[in-house]
Amino acid sequence: MILNATEDFKKRTLSALPTLLEKLAYICSLQTSDGDYTHWGMSRMFGPQSTYEAIQSAHTETAGALIGVPIQRIYGEFLQAMERPNSSELLKPESFVLKSPTSDDELLSAHLRLIQNSVVSLAREEDSTRQVA
Numbered sequence: 001m002i003l004n005a006t007e008d009f010k011k012r013t014l015s016a017l018p019t020l021l022e023k024l025a026y027i028c029s030l031q032t033s034d035g036d037y038t039h040w041g042m043s044r045m046f047g048p049q050s051t052y053e054a055i056q057s058a059h060t061e062t063a064g065a066l067i068g069v070p071i072q073r074i075y076g077e078f079l080q081a082m083e084r085p086n087s088s089e090l091l092k093p094e095s096f097v098l099k100s101p102t103s104d105d106e107l108l109s110a111h112l113r114l115i116q117n118s119v120v121s122l123a124r125e126e127d128s129t130r131q132v133a
Contacts, residue, residue: 005054
């Protein structure tokens with residue numbers, strides 16, 4: 001079965017990440033400062049334009065899904081991910097970044113920053129509480 005770039009990215013890459021939060025953090029890590037996406041394997045297989053379109057489509061879909069999730073559940077996903085032995089570096093408070101698929105969507109960008117800041121703040125608060133106890 002031959003997959004197009006979007007199907008390939010979702011099935012072979014994103015499906016390996018168990019939570020919506022991890023999927024979005026990973027996608028955001030692929031986004032460059034100018035809004036493009038870097039993914040060596042996909043670019044080699046599908047070309048830069050198809051890769052960009054596939055990742056941007058997944059980014060838009062995943063970001064849209066995440067903003068509809070209550071912060072309590074998002075933080076629960078974060079905690080679950082951090083408890084796994086091979087938890088992602090992308091979710092560490094110092095490297096955790098959620099960005100909008102396009103820079104001109106200020107409302108989505110602000111919402112994702114709010115989620116990012118809330119998760120980081122809760123994680124740091126919980127960490128400082130654990131250290132005191």
